[in-house]
Amino acid sequence: MIAASIIAASIIAASIVDTSIVNASIVDPAIAGRSTISWPGQGFARRTGGLFFPSMLWLRFTNTMYRPVLKLLHLLLLTSVHSRLRYWGAMVLFALIVIIGSIPGARADAAEVASGVVLHSCAYAVLTFLVFTGSSGTPAQRTSKAVLTIAAMGAFDEMVQSFLPYRHGAVGDWMVDCTSAIVTSTLLWTLWTTRKVPT
Known part of the structure; x- marks a missing residue:
């Protein structure tokens, strides 16, 4: 899935x-x-x-x-005209993910819709897309920025959860976040290099 x-x-x-x-x-x-x-x-x-x-x-x-x-x-979504908007949109979206995830019972309600793996994969794939297209530089540089940024975001999210009595930080969730970032940024890097995306 x-x-x-x-x-x-x-x-x-x-x-x-x-x-x-x-x-x-x-x-x-x-x-x-x-x-x-x-x-x-x-x-x-x-x-x-x-x-x-x-x-x-x-x-x-x-x-x-x-x-x-x-x-x-x-x-x-692709041109440099709104790149800054996409980048800061990723920051706002991440803040919302952390805030909503910290609400008691919110994670349990979300689990009724999809599993944690699916939720983490989809959420961090969107974040990766926004960071990749919102960054500057060559496709390889964008890929590195996106993967490192998502890795930091995921680590911060799990750290916050570890301080909540009704949540717990999980290395497995962080690894799912990083995997989603690597796969998504690799696909975007392929599109940018093989199709010569104008920005």
Whole structure:
């Protein structure tokens, strides 16, 4: 389930990254040929000359329905325009996680929805994404910053829990946090390097 969630997030991120290519390939195939980012269905659609009906339906649907949404998501989540907002958003989100986790009974209520492993993996995967996209530098530098930041966050969270009589700090939870950060940042590093994400 954790792997499925992370893979789904990477697919969404890849779709956001490919927004400019989807737009260009629909309007003018020659533009798509000059781009540094590739879209899996783009070459096939050109080779078939638009005669493959499902492919054309997909292109039309993407053009009319997804393009505005993906453009907005690309602007908010991937470009440097809102990088500081994403970075500090990660800090605020982490503070909320610590505060809510310190409320008596909150952890037990959350356990009815999902296990601790799932909750930690999803929460810290989101934090990793925000820190990675909110940082500056090369993809490798962003990856290092994200993993180290999440490791520190997770350690602080477990330390706070160790002081609460109704909670307890667990090294296992911290390791889940770090694993989620490593997997998520590696996927993002792959997207940034192989697809040449413009920032």
